[in-house]
Amino acid sequence: MHAAPRRRPRPSWFRPVALGAALLGVLAGAATLNAAGLAGGGARPAPPRPEPARAQAILDLRADAAGPVTLRMSPDGARLDSARGALTGPTLEAPQQAAESFLARHAGVWGARPDLADLVLDLSRVSPAGTHFRYRQTFEGLPVFDAGVDLHLSGEGAVYLLHNRFEPGLALDTTPRITPIGAALRARIAFARAWQGEQGIGIALPAATVAASGLGIATRAGQAIEAAPDVAPRLAWRIVLQTADPAGAREFLIDANDGALLRARDLEATSHETGRGRVFDPNPVSTLGDPTLRDNDDADGPEFAPAYREVELPNLTRLIADRFDKIALRGPFARVTDFIESPFMLNPMSSTGDFLFGRDADGFEAVMAYYHVDRTQRYIQSLGFADLDNRDIRVDPHGLKGAKNAHYLGFPPGMGHIAFGAGGTGGVDLAEDADVIWHEYGHSMQDNQNPGAYLSLGETGAQGEGFGDYWAFINTVVTSPNVADPACIGEWAWEGECLRRTDGTKHYPEDIEREVHADGEIWSAFLTQIAVALGPETANRIILESHFLAPMFPKFDDGARALLDADQALYGGAHAATIAGLATARGIDVGP
Numbered sequence: 320m321h322a323a324p325r326r327r328p329r330p331s332w333f334r335p336v337a338l339g340a341a342l343l344g345v346l347a348g349a350a351t352l353n354a355a356g357l358a359g360g361g362a363r364p365a366p367p368r369p370e371p372a373r374a375q376a377i378l379d380l381r382a383d384a385a386g387p388v389t390l391r392m393s394p395d396g397a398r399l400d401s402a403r404g405a406l407t408g409p410t411l412e413a414p415q416q417a418a419e420s421f422l423a424r425h426a427g428v429w430g431a432r433p434d435l436a437d438l439v440l441d442l443s444r445v446s447p448a449g450t451h452f453r454y455r456q457t458f459e460g461l462p463v464f465d466a467g468v469d470l471h472l473s474g475e476g477a478v479y480l481l482h483n484r485f486e487p488g489l490a491l492d493t494t495p496r497i498t499p500i501g502a503a504l505r506a507r508i509a510f511a512r513a514w515q516g517e518q519g520i521g522i523a524l525p526a527a528t529v530a531a532s533g534l535g536i537a538t539r540a541g542q543a544i545e546a547a548p549d550v551a552p553r554l555a556w557r558i559v560l561q562t563a564d565p566a567g568a569r570e571f572l573i574d575a576n577d578g579a580l581l582r583a584r585d586l587e588a589t590s591h592e593t594g595r596g597r598v599f600d601p602n603p604v605s606t607l608g609d610p611t612l613r614d615n616d617d618a619d620g621p622e623f624a625p626a627y628r629e630v631e632l633p634n635l636t637r638l639i640a641d642r643f644d645k646i647a648l649r650g651p652f653a654r655v656t657d658f659i660e661s662p663f664m665l666n667p668m669s670s671t672g673d674f675l676f677g678r679d680a681d682g683f684e685a686v687m688a689y690y691h692v693d694r695t696q697r698y699i700q701s702l703g704f705a706d707l708d709n710r711d712i713r714v715d716p717h718g719l720k721g722a723k724n725a726h727y728l729g730f731p732p733g734m735g736h737i738a739f740g741a742g743g744t745g746g747v748d749l750a751e752d753a754d755v756i757w758h759e760y761g762h763s764m765q766d767n768q769n770p771g772a773y774l775s776l777g778e779t780g781a782q783g784e785g786f787g788d789y790w791a792f793i794n795t796v797v798t799s800p801n802v803a804d805p806a807c808i809g810e811w812a813w814e815g816e817c818l819r820r821t822d823g824t825k826h827y828p829e830d831i832e833r834e835v836h837a838d839g840e841i842w843s844a845f846l847t848q849i850a851v852a853l854g855p856e857t858a859n860r861i862i863l864e865s866h867f868l869a870p871m872f873p874k875f876d877d878g879a880r881a882l883l884d885a886d887q888a889l890y891g892g893a894h895a896a897t898i899a900g901l902a903t904a905r906g907i908d909v910g911p
Contacts, residue, residue, distance in 0.1 A: 370397075373487075376427030380406070383424070385477070389911045399428055401482050401870065403884055409475035414450040415443070417476045422454065422468065429468060430487025431456075438467060438485075442733075444768065444867060447703035447860060448888035449473040451867040458489045462535040464557060464572060465771070465871055473888060480884050482870040486538040489552055495575035499532045502556035505578050506571035510560050513569070513583065530561035530568060530730065537572050537581045555581055559730060565720055566660040566738060568730035586729040586774055588762035588783050594632040594646060594672030596686040601753035601795050602626075602811030605802045610815030614747045619677040627677075630690055635672060646672050648689040652696040654711040655685045660718030660738045684716035684739065684750035691756040692737075695794055699764070702860050708760075708767040710734070716750045717741055725749045727762035733770030737763060742812070752812040754791040761787035768866040778874040780835035785842025786862070792821040792847060797855055806847065821847045827875060827906035841905065842875065848901045849882070853894055861885045861894065876908040883909060 377399055381388055386405030393400045410417050419435060426433045435454075442453035452470045456463040463486055471480040497505075507527065514524055537555040554575040561568045568586040573579070603612055603626035612622065634650035645668035648655035657664040667674060667682035676683040692714060699707050718738030719726065723746050729735040737759045739750040749755045762783055765773040773783040788808050795805040804810075809818030819836065821843040831838055850858040864885035870877055879902040886894045899909045 372427060373398075373430060376425065380425050380428050383407075391911055398487075399483050401480070403480045403880075403887075406478040406481065407476075409473070409477050412476055414472050414476060415440070415452065417472060418450075418452050418470045418478070421470065421478050429483050429485035431468075431485055441467065442770065445706040446864055446867055448864050448867075448885065449476075449479075456485050458491075458536050459493050461493055462533070463489070463552075464535050464537050464555065466536075466538055469870070471868055471884075471888070479888060480868055484871060486536070486552060489536065489538075491536070491552060491554060493534075493554060495534060495554055495556070497556070497573070497575050497578055499534075499556060499558075501578065502573040502575065503529050503532065503558050503560075505573050505580065506558040506560055509571055509580050509583055510569060525562040525564055525567075527560040527562045529558060531557065531559035533557050534575060537574075553581060559586070561730065564661055565722070566718060566726075566728055568728055584775060586732070586735070586771075588727045588729060588759075588766070588774055588780075588787075594635050594669065594674060596630055596632045596674040596690055597627050597676060597683070598630055598687050598690050599626055599678075599751060599753065599811070600628050600630070600691075601757075601791075601799055601802065602751065604811045604815060605795070605804065605807070606799070608803055610810065612811070613814055614742065614745060616745055617679050617748070619679040623678060629675070632672070632674065632686070632690060633693065645670055648674065648685050649711065650689070650693055651711055652709070653689045653692040653714055655689050655714050655716060657681075657685070657715060657717055659713060659715040659736055661720050662717055662741075664717055678748075678751060681717065684748050687750050687753065688714045688716045688737075688739070688756060691753045691794075692760055694798070695757055695760055695790075698794070698797065699863070702856065702863065704863055707863060708764045710767070712737065712760075712763055715739070717748070723749070725755050725759050727759045727766070729762070729766045729771070729774045733767045735763065735766060747812050747814060749812050752809055754795070754809045754818075755812050757791040757794045758787035758808070761790035764790070764863070765866050768863075769869060769871075772869060772871045772873065773866075775872050776835060777833070778838070778878075779872045781838035782842050782873060782875070782878050784835045784839030785844075786839075786846065786866075788819055788821050788839060788843040789846040789850075789862075792843070793850055793855055793859060796850075819843070829906075842878070845879075845901060845905045845907065848905075849898060852897050852901065857890075857894070860889055861898075864889055876910075879907045879909045 384406050385408035388402055388404035388406060390399060391401045407421060422438060423433050423435055431437055437457050438454040439457055441455040444451045449472045454467045456467040466484045466486045468485055469482040470478060472478055510527060511524055534556055536552055538552040556573045556575050558571045558573060559568055570586055571583050572581040574581055603623055604610055606626045635646050636649045637646055647666060647668055657666050664681055667685050674682060674686045676686060713736040715738040719740035721741035723740055723742050725739040727735055727737050741748050765783060765786060773779060791808050792805050795802050806820050806822040807817040819840055823840045823844045825841045825844060827841050846862055861882055865881035868884045869881040882898050883895055886892055886898060902909045
């Protein structure tokens, strides 16, 4: 039996942008180019054509390619959304030089300047498949929000994938009529309305501070405007409001001329939910196979004794210059601190490096958080990913005012923190369950790989929640192979009941509920099937690589294509038929 997923209400003020597929005007039907020419075709009216110069630049891109190339056009048919395949051959140039040579040579494809004066390198990541670059578009020195070009190069320097969100032909006055103070005021008004919609009128509005403020350009290409398709680019203020109690961060884009709200989104990814140390691995219900275990107000009875493991806590540091004073739960991959969110508690310290707490001590959750974050990062690196959330992420084992929840707070983008609640009144502290720790770390992984891309609602958010559940499942499989039911997620945090499962039969699109945790079960089940078919190591390499390759705010079909792109980059497409077949069986389109 599958337990019904428990769900946390999500804010209603963000409406996901629908993405579609269209074709280049001179390319009717399927937007696939190969050595034989154009493939496909259909008895339907030709979509809008790109302007002639850009159409020619797209054809030149194909002519310069080292092999077959697949093109995907924007919904209006006027812009290249993505290109995948042998866009260039191997090169001895340094990766960034090769990337920028390609961008300059084909600047006409997206309408950029050949000198790249309107593109700024925003992000560089290295993975087993190669190097990944994100170039942010600028206009007269201002950022164009979420717009630009993503470029992915193989280990030999060949360009094999690009995503285009460049907004060509910008022409607008960059003098704002509204001051940053005025924009912040409008953001506060929008925040108050959203809070009332989520919590109800009468619930005290938390104090919010302006954590970031900046002027830029909002466009539909970057999905920074959620409005009718004919809305022109706008000068806009980006305001990030941060709250401490409860901890949160929300981004607002405010029109700098008329004050209209162009976009609002939560920079938080939530779920309903290591010296020497004592831990559960992953939790007592799954280890002992006993769903009748209860929290009993944090009591540490004899029934829990068989579930404890004593483990090594590697690379802990001392408080003063890493040489003097007591040892803290801080290492290269996790920094445990109880001072990020309330309730604020003293951080556990040790003179000897021993952190041998029972579950009745507050230090137990801190040890759990350190150990499981540290171990999963080491596992990631064992797969060949040395630049994937490789940082001492801040982790608060007792946050969210003690509520029965947990979250990853994605601010600053790609470098956020994780916090765990205390299970509410009489409930299990959520950091006692490694499933919850791995799930939240999954959010951090995605956001570090592709900052901001997965922090949204709709199918984008569902992929975030689904991957978090999958990461909990696969860590259990890899590290605790004797657990009877690894697909049951959060069974200790929810005292014997599966919060969600990763082996369900939900099918797209008819089982969509428009709630990210529920819809995430479609994605987690798809990823689980890939792991069963390919084995954990191969599947995990492909899945993790795909997060570098996904476009901003991916839908399910974008995520599936990113998996195929990752398989092509890592294994030459050896598993494409399996991945595509599983996606199709789940109802997810993997067309060009």
